[in-house]
Amino acid sequence: MRNFEPKRPYQKVGLELRRMLVDKDYKVGDKLPAERDIAELLGVTRTVVREALIMLELENLIEVRKGSGVFIIDLPSSTSGSQSLKDDVGPFELLQARQLLESNIAEFAALQATPKDISNMREALDMEISELSQKEGKQYGDKEFHLCVARATQNSVLVDMLLESWERRENSPMWEQLHSRIRSTKYQELWLQDHSDILLALQKKDPVAAKRAMWQHLENVKFKLFELSDIDDPSFDGYLFKSNPVVLSENN
Amino acid sequence: MRNFEPKRPYQKVGLELRRMLVDKDYKVGDKLPAERDIAELLGVTRTVVREALIMLELENLIEVRKGSGVFIIDLPSSTSGSQSLKDDVGPFELLQARQLLESNIAEFAALQATPKDISNMREALDMEISELSQKEGKQYGDKEFHLCVARATQNSVLVDMLLESWERRENSPMWEQLHSRIRSTKYQELWLQDHSDILLALQKKDPVAAKRAMWQHLENVKFKLFELSDIDDPSFDGYLFKSNPVVLSENN
DNA sequence: GTCGCCAAACTGGTTGACCAATTTGACTTA
DNA sequence: TAAGTCAAATTGGTCAACCAGTTTGGCGAC
Numbered sequence A, B: 001m002r003n004f005e006p007k008r009p010y011q012k013v014g015l016e017l018r019r020m021l022v023d024k025d026y027k028v029g030d031k032l033p034a035e036r037d038i039a040e041l042l043g044v045t046r047t048v049v050r051e052a053l054i055m056l057e058l059e060n061l062i063e064v065r066k067g068s069g070v071f072i073i074d075l076p077s078s079t080s081g082s083q084s085l086k087d088d089v090g091p092f093e094l095l096q097a098r099q100l101l102e103s104n105i106a107e108f109a110a111l112q113a114t115p116k117d118i119s120n121m122r123e124a125l126d127m128e129i130s131e132l133s134q135k136e137g138k139q140y141g142d143k144e145f146h147l148c149v150a151r152a153t154q155n156s157v158l159v160d161m162l163l164e165s166w167e168r169r170e171n172s173p174m175w176e177q178l179h180s181r182i183r184s185t186k187y188q189e190l191w192l193q194d195h196s197d198i199l200l201a202l203q204k205k206d207p208v209a210a211k212r213a214m215w216q217h218l219e220n221v222k223f224k225l226f227e228l229s230d231i232d233d234p235s236f237d238g239y240l241f242k243s244n245p246v247v248l249s250e251n252n
Numbered sequence C: 001g002t003c004g005c006c007a008a009a010c011t012g013g014t015t016g017a018c019c020a021a022t023t024t025g026a027c028t029t030a
Numbered sequence D: 001t002a003a004g005t006c007a008a009a010t011t012g013g014t015c016a017a018c019c020a021g022t023t024t025g026g027c028g029a030c
Helices: A009-023 A035-042 A048-060 A091-112 A115-133 A141-151 A156-170 A173-182 A185-203 A209-229 A238-242 A247-251 B009-021 B035-042 B044-058 B091-112 B114-134 B141-151 B158-170 B173-182 B185-204 B207-227 B240-242 B247-251
Strands: A062-065 A069-072 B062-065 B069-072
Touching: A009 A035, A035 A048, A035 A238, A048 A062, A048 B044, A091 A141, A091 A156, A091 A209, A091 B091, A091 B158, A115 A141, A115 A185, A115 B062, A115 B185, A141 A156, A141 A185, A156 B091, A156 B158, A185 A209, B009 B035, B009 B044, B035 B044, B044 B062, B044 B091, B044 B114, B069 B141, B069 B173, B091 B141, B091 B158, B091 B207, B114 B185, B141 B158, B185 B207
Parallel strands: none
Antiparallel strands: A062 A069, B062 B069
16 A cells, blocks of 8 residues: 655555565464564564554454553454555556546636635745745645645535546656656746646636646646657657547647 | 544544645645644644544655655645545436536547447447347346446546446446436437437548537436426535536537 | 462563764854 | 864653552462
């Protein structure tokens, strides 16, 4: 499920413990070694083990009973709830879907947005601006802005659909590889302008302009990504690029 | 999300913190108070706060940076990534989202559909027809038809989005309650006609007609469901019904 | 021999002091 | 005035000792 790089120590230990559950042939109902013993076994302190156990507990793998011990209530492989990673999909296929969904979300949002929604978007934009200067660290403003637009439809299903597409993007090695070349501030500024246009249209409650602005924004993203692509790569899916701009741009 | 009884202390604190994120009007990017301050504020020890923060971190709500502080990267209301089962949502909110998504899928599909896609749709339609006679048993034709349309876009992300919305429908008690009154053959025939119209438009590769037909189909579903609704039920979400038909029907 | 009791051992939970990374701000210097 | 420096303050991370339930096992009463 989470493909994160284990950054904090408890995450590394948690992953190791999860692996241990299957490797060591544990069964449901078995008792794990005491926290102190696990700590000694893995050569870490007990605190870290406790935190890692919380991680497993939140995945419903174990149950912790004070005074008794830690018991297994489920096994990692069988728990389908946690492991739901979709297959990787080409960046352009993903962008195509987003273009279809988000441009219409923007159109709808133009009619539904409350003043509070608008101010939320403005805050997201401000976050993007402040992120322009700090070249290091993750960028949250972009995602937040798109989410704000979706939330402005007042429809939680649409928000979830957008979230799901974003999750795919964050879990996509292909996308990461492609987007790593685009960290340049220049593009971020371009997209900031796009976002600003979208916000303006939403503010004016102009659905046609909002739809077009969102469409154009994702069109620009596609184009920049396309420019940076290695077309000779056999796994490149840019052929999808040609097929889609026609149908939805008729409101232009 | 998890409806567990908070048993261990960190779970109580975690829930309290999550509630605090929305109540105190925190925004994405904001910094939470220091662990020590939260501990004093809630009258618990710092250890418990740290464990509760791990809980929020595993929900992708916060990011913990050593030496800097704890930062919000997402808000509780929207984070649906981790838990598998979504909250129930009103039938009309769901239909609204489907209307936005599927009408545009139909439009796009009109340009992308292959002959094989068209014949798949025809088979789904045949399945619906044969299901008309057998009043018992589950109906698969309806879902299959909508899926065929989505597949005709040749975009797997769009198919997955549709699948997700369908999954919500199948897991929704509210929808089940409402739809149970509609099993009558009469409505199934009406929708069969709708589907037939959609197929015709796709066959003619007429995106505008396809979009309108799909829109109208879901409009009809909404209307029938609305007719059968108990408007006096306080949990009824039909108010959403009024707000949406305007924006996307301009292609009519 | 069986049952009941209770203390010791074992388990997770808590605490406060300390460590390490980061930020802050006053001071120096050009 | 501006930029650089560095020490102190702030923040999350670690640790070992201690607290509080639970289990275990031996001892004695019957």
